[in-house]
Amino acid sequence: MSRESAPSRRRRTRAGLLVATPLTLAALTACSGQGARFGLPEAATAEAPNVGNLWVGAWIASFVIGALVWGLIGWAVVRYRRKEGDAPAPRQTAYHLPLELLYTLVPFLIIGVLFFYTVKAQDAMIQQEEEPDTVINVIGQKWSWTFNYMEEDNPAIGTNAHVVGTVESLPDLYLPINQRVRFNLESADVIHSFWVPAFYFKLDVIPGHPNSFDATPNRLGTFDGKCAELCGEKHAMMLFTVHVVSEEEYAERVRELAANGGAGELKLEDALQAVLPTAAPEEHK
Structure with missing residues (x-):
């Protein structure tokens, strides 16, 4: 059985680290003393979960997006790393309209979702009853x-x-x-x-x-x-x-x-x- 070359092993190790880093950070944060609150103190009012859910949801979304981005970077590093004996690099293009639309629209989509839930949480927090106790x-x-x-x-x-x-x-x-x-x-x-x-x-x-x-x-x-x-x-x-x-x-x-x-x-x-x-x-x- 042929042994894997050292450069190949190093490439796989680097790719694994790139993918595992955000997942490791998420696990460490979730297992910290604050648990799933991601740094928030334990809530003390009935209204507090409106902000708490927004906070935790934003962290989860950040970890998911971070894992996706780092995963794609790791995949590109491994898949397209130039090796000895490879053919010359393919022709380079100045524009790629579908890709540019993708990385322009996706951030707006993410911001739009976060904005919607932020306004929803804000409205719930400032809502007042006509006759408080x-x-x-x-x-x-x-x-x-x-x-x-x-x-x-x-x-x-x-x-x-x-x-x-x-x-x-x-x-x-x-x-x-x-x-x-x-x-x-x-x-x-x-x-x-x-x-x-x-x-x-x-x-x-x-x-x-x-x-x-x-x-x-x-x-x-x-x-x-x-x-x-x-x-x-x-x-x-x-x-x-x-x-x-x-x-x-x-x-x-x-x-x-x-x-x-x-x-x-x-x-x-x-x-x-x-x-x-x-x-x-x-x-x-």
Whole structure:
């Protein structure tokens, strides 16, 4: 039996590596600590899977396209590698219209599909109900957050309450599980961005331009929150902690806030004074 030549073995090895590389990367990513989420934290709201499915689908599409492209490259390297004794190269052509149409239209097709599902996920994430279960007015200020719990009409609580965070004392945000929460966002100074990574959603907090979104926390636990917009000197300190708790514990926490000096709603113009009581108003325009 004749032995395979060394150059032939090397060619086959290179081709195998070219084809296996994207598949290996896919396997390593899928088997990582984040599992099939491809780097996303575990979702904490009912709306989050809209973005999670889009994210995972985009990764799968990327791996499939990458495997196809690398496979074709590997096949071309092996199939058309010039060897000693081969005939001269065939006549070269300047244009190949069907092939050029193919590699022009296919990317547009891929982008079109991704765009369609992106818009679909976006619409699902920003959809709001007429009557949410809970309303929380959020104020972003340099450099922390104010959370107003609007529960005056809630028979189980009967009062509004607020908490003001500072750089030295990070605020806690309590949310009732399986209740649709309306977040109304306002800024007291510059552009901030309200982001809870486990919600798979963030929204800018813009001065003079109120924003809002709904989210339904569906997993008990503690989650990190932060500002996702570079807003100034102490941007990195604009952190807060989200606690998703039972309805009973949520009501207890809000009543506790009100009883300990946090009764009522803190208005936008008061947020900065609560954080920096000696600052002149013109410094924050």
